[in-house]
Amino acid sequence: MSAVHLDHGSFRDPSGRVFHLDHRILRSVMPGAADAYRAVRDSGLLKTLVDRKWLLAADEIDPSTLAGVEDGASFVLEHPRVPYISYPYEWSFSLHRAAALLQLDVHLEALEQGFTLSDSTAYNVQFDGPNPVFIDHLSLRPYREGEMWIGHRQFCMQFLNPLLMWAKLGLQPNHWFRGALEGIAPEEMARMLPLSKRLNLTLLSHVTLQAALQKSSERKAETSAKARDAQLPKSAFKAMLMQLRQYISGLEPPGGITIWGDYAGNTSYSAEQACEKAEFVKEMVSAVKPGILFDLGCNSGDYSVAALDAGARKVIGFDFDHGALEHAYARAVAQKLDFLPLWLDAANPSPSQGWGQSERKGMTERANADALVTLAFIHHIVIGRNVRLDMALDWMVSLAPTGIIEFPSKADPMVQRLLSQREDIFPDYTEEAFYNLLGQRARIAGQKRLSNDGRLLVWYDRRGG
Numbered sequence: 001m002s003a004v005h006l007d008h009g010s011f012r013d014p015s016g017r018v019f020h021l022d023h024r025i026l027r028s029v030m031p032g033a034a035d036a037y038r039a040v041r042d043s044g045l046l047k048t049l050v051d052r053k054w055l056l057a058a059d060e061i062d063p064s065t066l067a068g069v070e071d072g073a074s075f076v077l078e079h080p081r082v083p084y085i086s087y088p089y090e091w092s093f094s095l096h097r098a099a100a101l102l103q104l105d106v107h108l109e110a111l112e113q114g115f116t117l118s119d120s121t122a123y124n125v126q127f128d129g130p131n132p133v134f135i136d137h138l139s140l141r142p143y144r145e146g147e148m149w150i151g152h153r154q155f156c157m158q159f160l161n162p163l164l165m166w167a168k169l170g171l172q173p174n175h176w177f178r179g180a181l182e183g184i185a186p187e188e189m190a191r192m193l194p195l196s197k198r199l200n201l202t203l204l205s206h207v208t209l210q211a212a213l214q215k216s217s218e219r220k221a222e223t224s225a226k227a228r229d230a231q232l233p234k235s236a237f238k239a240m241l242m243q244l245r246q247y248i249s250g251l252e253p254p255g256g257i258t259i260w261g262d263y264a265g266n267t268s269y270s271a272e273q274a275c276e277k278a279e280f281v282k283e284m285v286s287a288v289k290p291g292i293l294f295d296l297g298c299n300s301g302d303y304s305v306a307a308l309d310a311g312a313r314k315v316i317g318f319d320f321d322h323g324a325l326e327h328a329y330a331r332a333v334a335q336k337l338d339f340l341p342l343w344l345d346a347a348n349p350s351p352s353q354g355w356g357q358s359e360r361k362g363m364t365e366r367a368n369a370d371a372l373v374t375l376a377f378i379h380h381i382v383i384g385r386n387v388r389l390d391m392a393l394d395w396m397v398s399l400a401p402t403g404i405i406e407f408p409s410k411a412d413p414m415v416q417r418l419l420s421q422r423e424d425i426f427p428d429y430t431e432e433a434f435y436n437l438l439g440q441r442a443r444i445a446g447q448k449r450l451s452n453d454g455r456l457l458v459w460y461d462r463r464g465g
Contacts, residue, residue, distance in 0.1 A: 297319055
């Protein structure tokens, strides 16, 4: 009999937890949450949200499925598996904005039908391709007339404030958010915003005033009591959400072209060579037929698109450059691609962290790719970040059982660019060493040398030993 495993990211919710049973995703609904769940289900709200693709689907199954693990559950729901779990600190600006707008849309529709959300955590939003989807059915509960927005501060910390860092300060919040998993507090955001940017009704209401109220509540217990007893008419509640939605939808990522953001238009190889690379990717994908393919260093998504065209069902792209990610996201949306571009610092990937160092899983722990494409990438790690060639290959090959790795020699203009302002301390960065090291880790299933520039593409395969 297969073992049931608790998803450690769901332990905080007394309403119910998430479990893994083989490839199945199950959610318990405990007695304390049963009436609320039943009311939301019977109202038709869940069906409405699922039909709009705003909410992950769910089927009720026999509660005995979790017997001995979650005894006493009133209901057990089974969800389709999200292809790849991502976290807010791995999102680009546009992904973060899309997630925020979905959260607000779900809440507005819930209020329209007499329900509300019990929290506003960004971790309740995942992505299927570039499309956000809400995943926590138990966050929905009946609305109580006059109640305040209980998740207001959380929404600001995990949605609004990271977007403000980007749009108003030109700062990327990923490292900050990764170091503070609950998000960016209003009192921190208020200190960062210059006075000239605070004189805006939205920022005054959701940043400056929130920061002041937090400081006041910390000093005086009666302030907290008054906040708990405050009343907010439903019309004002909806107006607040609609005003936030309008404001956030108008935010834009900071302008300017970053170093690698225009890489696709400024490479050292010709259109003919780009076509050769795409054809080699298609050859591998056609043979492997991956359900999920990782594209490390995806840039604007040229080779992700090639993989999808050749039969990959889903592509998860990773890149360090936010300019490139914005291009990739826009492309995925415009062309309706099953392509999710995420932010990654490959020399410092997301670690396992949170409670017990298991609440949020590290990038490698979530890796579930069937194939890998990593083009114009390895030199950034080895030369740009001083990671040994053998260690870089260990990591790449561990991410998927088969794939393509590109090796540009030191004569390549892009490698020369990396070496231009530093001493060459990489005597082992050679094509011979690369080929031999990769061959020690996997079977060489194919290779292609690009015409003229000499870059080497190698198809590795570690399946079957």
